Amino acid sequence: MTATTTAKATKKAAAKAPAKGAAKKPTARKAPAKKAAAPAPAAPAEKKTTLKVIALHAISRDENQPREIFDPEKLQELADSIAEIGVQQAITVRYISRGKYVLISGERRWRAAQMAALTEIPAMVMHGLEGGSETLEGFTRSVAENLGRADMSPLEEAKAFKKLVDFDLTPEEVAKRVGKSWNYIDLRLSLLKLVPAVQEALLKGHLPVGLAWYASQISPANQNAFIARWTRGQFNSPREAEMFCTRVRNEEQEAASQSVMFVLAEDAPGADKADESMFPELAVDVDKREQIVADRKKLVGKIGRLEDAGKLLQEIADMDPDTLALLLSGAHGGIPGNRMRIDHLRQVATKASQNLAKAATAATVLAGALRVAPEAEATNTTEADAS
Secondary structure, three states: OHHHHHHHHHHHHHHHHOOOOOOOOOOHHHHHOOOOOOOOOOOOOEEEEEEEEEOOOOOEEOOOOOOOOHHHHHHHHHHHHHHHHHHOOOOEEEEEOOOOOEEOOOHHHHHHHOOOOOOOOEEEEEEEOOHHHHHHHHHHHHHHHHOOOOOOOOHHHHHOOOHHHHHOOOHHEEEEEEEEOOOHHHHHHHHHHHHHHHHHHHHHHOOOOHHHHHHHOOOHHHHHHHHHHHHOOOOOOOHHHHHHHHHHHHHHHHHHHHOOOEEEEOOOOOOHHHHHHHHHHHHHHHHHHHHHHHHHHHHHHHHHHHHHHHHHHHHHOOHHHHHHHHHHOOOOOOOHHHHHHHHHHHHHHHHHHHHHOOOOOOHHHHHHHEOOOOOHHHHHHHHHHHH
């Protein structure tokens, strides 16, 4: 090898070698392999509604839907009508998947169609409504649909509204969602306080829903006593029964303020026997009893004098109108003035009669009620257990 060749080789090696003290060039790292991207969450199904005819066997009832009771006779009547002219109004269902549906409203028509041996039924199909009656939106829709068709009993409505309240809605918010007044919602929710016997009477139509509300305001024990009286026909009208419940409620509140219980006796006498069987002055202090007896004598005497007024009014009622015109036309005040006096008497008499009706209710309540001191009840219970 020549000197020239050796020098060239040394030069090349020096060029390749790093200078003394120089930092080593770091080795380039490979980029980490990219992780597979996580699948994007499925977009919520588009909400839409379509009208179609569906096989009855593809539809299931919603176990959580608000309506629970169906009158067999009315259901058969509807089935007969459907067999004759078909289903006149589509039911509403929620699409699940693979050709399966769950009822939102129209269960009565769905049941009747099966009784009529139909295989298909027209339905408004709602797509993209997730969760059904388990969600606030789904349950609200189900309640609103049934309310709109008057398909629910008062107790079913009460339970449905309670479930909406359990979704953390106020009664006012429930009212807005279902299109009812706040008073309507409050009345229905009160029905949940009824004892089973009163609920059964309401369910069977033996008790008006308005009267049931009055019954719900009294204690469970007195509700049972009230429904016993109502069943035996001891009230002349629902209004009289309402007044009875109101009076019982007032007595309960008064008793509670005295730390005692107010309980209606099961064998209470009727209103017609109350005056003969009770002496209300015995319920007050001895010092007041003489005054009550004296005032009673005065009042009864005054009422007795009403007989004369009654005879006069009867005389006027029986007179010939022409004779009345001849006699009163020239009198002070004439016919209009004297008629005004009689009309005023009629208005006062009406108010007096209404007040006497309230008094009769109060007498019935007091005659058939017991005030039980908690200590006495506890003693009686202990003695009974011991025996």
